[in-house]
Amino acid sequence: PTDQVFTDWRDLSSAPKRADAVLICTQDAMHVEPAIAFAEAGYHILLEKPMAPDAEGCRQIVEAIEKAGVMFAVAHVSRYTTFSQQVKSMLNDGLISDIVSLQRLEPVGYWHQAHSFVRGNWRNETESSFMLLAKSCHDLDWIRYMMGVECAAVSSFGSLRHFRPDQAPEGATERCLDCPVEAKCPYSAKKIYLGRLADRQAGWPVDVLTPKPTVESVTQALRDGPYGRCVYACDNDVVDHQVVNMRFADDSTAAFTMTAFTEAAGRRTNIFGTRGHIYGDGQHIHHFDFLTDKTQTIDTATGDPSILGGHGGGDAAADLSALAAS
Numbered sequence: 001p002t003d004q005v006f007t008d009w010r011d012l013s014s015a016p017k018r019a020d021a022v023l024i025c026t027q028d029a030m031h032v033e034p035a036i037a038f039a040e041a042g043y044h045i046l047l048e049k050p051m052a053p054d055a056e057g058c059r060q061i062v063e064a065i066e067k068a069g070v071m072f073a074v075a076h077v078s079r080y081t082t083f084s085q086q087v088k089s090m091l092n093d094g095l096i097s098d099i100v101s102l103q104r105l106e107p108v109g110y111w112h113q114a115h116s117f118v119r120g121n122w123r124n125e126t127e128s129s130f131m132l133l134a135k136s137c138h139d140l141d142w143i144r145y146m147m148g149v150e151c152a153a154v155s156s157f158g159s160l161r162h163f164r165p166d167q168a169p170e171g172a173t174e175r176c177l178d179c180p181v182e183a184k185c186p187y188s189a190k191k192i193y194l195g196r197l198a199d200r201q202a203g204w205p206v207d208v209l210t211p212k213p214t215v216e217s218v219t220q221a222l223r224d225g226p227y228g229r230c231v232y233a234c235d236n237d238v239v240d241h242q243v244v245n246m247r248f249a250d251d252s253t254a255a256f257t258m259t260a261f262t263e264a265a266g267r268r269t270n271i272f273g274t275r276g277h278i279y280g281d282g283q284h285i286h287h288f289d290f291l292t293d294k295t296q297t298i299d300t301a302t303g304d305p306s307i308l309g310g311h312g313g314g315d316a317a318a319d320l321s322a323l324a325a326s
Helices: 009-014 032-040 055-068 082-092 110-118 137-147 189-198 215-224 314-325
Strands: 021-024 044-047 072-074 099-107 151-159 241-248 253-259 268-273 276-280 284-289 294-299
Touching: 009 032, 021 032, 032 044, 032 055, 082 137, 082 268, 082 276, 082 284, 099 137, 110 189, 137 241, 137 253, 189 215
Parallel strands: 021 044, 044 072, 099 253
Antiparallel strands: 099 268, 151 241, 241 253, 268 276, 276 284, 284 294
């Protein structure tokens, strides 16, 4: 019904309550205001990650939630995937005994970095949030979840190493469509978008440029829009690589690396225990047992190609968990 359709969340939050819960999926810098408003209106809330771009925003949301007495969760969907739940079950069952250390790699992928974090919506901290929050909060949440104890100390280093003007190849222009060195650039917008379209891949990320991708519409978007810009001539400032080292309360440790400079692939994880080693790629789990010297492999593929299978099934599982709680 048309009276149930809103073009502004403010109209919905101020209208008579018409549901038990809401999903807030606005951009990172636009989380605090709607979260507070819907809490005050009595809605349970599932909030897209990250909670807020800064600590003060997080505190404001928590204060509003506690005052309203509603249920609240942040959509850290990585912990809900089939892969993650299987790994957590293996750890809880003591298959590797005590965790000594954990390694986690987030291979963002060269073209994904160019699309989302150089040309796209999450390229600039003032418009979104810093990289660890925008992209890697999934991983930091996941590490804490798997380790099972509080983090006692942390250090981190990172920088914008490559996607900046001084790294541009000689002869590069501001837009890929006009660039004489475009054909030799792996970050070419023509390669990333028109190349996919030529391979009959019209979904994400191509459909971000235009809702009905054709050669003509995509070319026009590359000519006029942000996704046709040279990666060395954008207004990006988020890092393209970062490491985080953590020490936990039981003296176990974890090391996390986020880097743009990989193929796009699933996160890679090693968990080292006193009686075994678990390693995986987001789908396959390999468990090496020190006592038997044997390796067991588990395939956690969901087989669901729909949007409900997104993030290894974590998107749907997080939604269902929130619905069940509310």
